[in-house]
Amino acid sequence: MTTRPPLTTTAGSAVPDNQNSLTAGPRGGIMLQDYQLLEKLAHQNRERIPERVVHAKGWGAHGTLTITGDISRYTKASCLQPGAVTPMLARFSTVAGEQGAADHERDVRGFALKFYTKEGNWDLVGNNTPVFFIRDPYKFPDFIHTQKRHPKTNMRSATAMWDYWSLSPEALHQVTILMSDRGLPVTPMNMNGYGSHTYSFWNDAGERHWVKFHFKTQQGHKHYTNEEGEAVIGRTREGYQEALYGAIEDKAFPRWTVQVQIMPELDAEKTGYNPFDLTKVWPHGDYPPIEIGVMELNRNPDNYFAEIESAAFSPSNIVPGIGFSPDKVLQARIFSYADAHRYRLGTHYEQLPVNQPKCPVHHYNRDGNMNHFGLRSGNPDAYYEPNTVLGSPAEVPSAKEPPLRIDGAMARFNHRDGNDDYGQVTALFNLFDADQKARLFSNIAAAMNGVPSDIIERQMVHFVRVHADYEAGVRTALKAAHGYEANTISEGEAAE
Incomplete structure (x- = not known):
């Protein structure tokens, strides 16, 4: 048997565990000192230029989020209060394909939403599936490598893909969805969207609830077989773009019913599964979806590059009343998405018109490329903080999220230990x-x-x-x- 060389960091240090992030207890959160996790994620964001590393081929439009239900007892977020109407941007995409890929290929579809609220931008960056292939972000760069081109052949590798999946049982739930009918929707309008991760709501009393977001298509589910998809590709590689753009131009505005599943904070300690595990769903019988409103897309962009290709979505963009969870993959995405935008678009990517908040912005960030706006502190003498300069931005204590409960020793916990990676897949298969x-x-x-x-x-x-x-x-x-x-x-x- 051939001896394998030791896995090391880029600086040559041995890597003792390349499967599990360094966390506080088995459920997280993730430790900032996990330098190899940061190195892997930061390096992946810089592997390709100039298109997105993943979700490169996309289609998008502007619209509104209208809240008709009442979940005010769970969240103080102004955009989720009854009657709120919030302008927004949506971008749908394939995960693996490059910019020139055909639209009608079997793949997971990205479902990225930017809400321009009066309290700042709120981004919900999910997929058309409620789960994903990984539960630990340590494996994200490795998984994506299997979906991209082989470095020698420059072709997609089914061997790499199945080799990885066969060694990663946590991927089976998502693999089953991908290979089912829902892996090839007819148009972007004929698929659901999901926040996928577990987020949190918090109210004025500082009470926290866990939440999952669902966007259920009102156009109905429609899917192609592989053969039907190939026939469409033979006619056009832009079928999704044509369908979305054409529907909006014809004023057949696509709509999605917005739902949330809500879990009391302490229930997370009682469930038979980890509710922060991205490979798991919450049973609807235990946490029934609550209908809260409607998302409608009703305006095509005037300039695709400026408004869709330059759009930058990041889970780090939240507003008071919406928070995070110990979901390990979510916590890594909070870093990696913004970092990808800083690399792909520039240091001040949020000053591009499509990414600019619709509310006043005040901060102390300085200089760097693309700084065409100068200081945002409101006073040229206030270029640091804390300061005593009149009129300078100050902290907003009311925006502070309630403490997030964590416990456990800091270590690299095997995310496959004690996890049932088959039960929920069996339930799906039986449907x-x-x-x-x-x-x-x-x-x-x-x-x-x-x-x-x-x-x-x-x-x-x-x-x-x-x-x-x-x-x-x-x-x-x-x-x-x-x-x-x-x-x-x-x-x-x-x-x-």
Whole structure:
């Protein structure tokens, strides 16, 4: 057996654990001293120029968020109070494809929203799926490498993709959704959107509740098969752009029903799953979705580059009444998204018109490229803080988020220990009817074309742990599509 060289940092130091972030207890939060996590995320943001590292191909429009429900007892956020109407921008995208990729490819779709509230910009940067492939941000650069081009062949690698997934059982929930009908929506209007992460609400009394955001399409779910998607690509590579732009020009404004799931703060200590785990959903029977309003897109951009390509969304943009959670991936995105924008667009990217808040802005940031506005402190003598200069910006104690409960020793906890990565996937699989399952099996078989048998067999172990029919169905589809044959997995092997 060939000896593998030691994994090191870019400075040559040995990396003892490349699977788990350094956190306070198994549920987080993440420690700023985890320099290798910051190095991996910061390096990934600088791997490609000038397009986005992920979500490079996108389509967007302007609209409004209108609140019709009442959740004022949970949050003080002004944009979520009954009757509030907030201007906004939406950008949909594929995750893996480059700017020139075709729209109708099987992929997760980004669902990024910027709300221009009177208290500052609130960004909700999610996907059209309620979960994702990872639960620890340490693995995000590695996962995205499997979705991009092979450094030698310059082609997408199904082997890399399935090799990674077969070694990462936490990805199975998202893989199953991606390979199901919902992995290829007909248009951006025919898919749901999700905040995906767990966020928090807090009210004037300082009470915290955990929250998940859902945007349910009012246009209905419509999906293409792989063959139908390929036929569309044969006619146009811009099908999503054409559909979204054309609908708004025809005044057939797309709409989504906005819902939230709300969990009392202390319930997080009682659930049988980690509610901050990005690979898990909250059962609707336990935390029923609450309808709070409508999102409508009703204005196309006048200049795509200035208003959509230059749009910069970051989960770090929140407003009083909305907060974060110990979700490890969310905490990493709070850093990495803003850092990506500073690199891609410039130090003062939030001064581009599409990113500018609609409320007054006062801060002490100075100089740097793109600083065409000078100091924002309101007084040329107030270029530092604290100060005694009259008219200079001061802290706003009422905007302080309530303390976030954390506990535990600081260590690299194995995020796969004690996690059930199959139960929720089984529940999802059992929701599919026979035809939906058949398409799921066929889509997986198509995506496994050319993948070595040892990787396929390793992935089969995960399928059979979900349901024996899952493994059997994929095997049948693989044989039909590629003539693949191998021994089925015994119950003993599946249990190992």
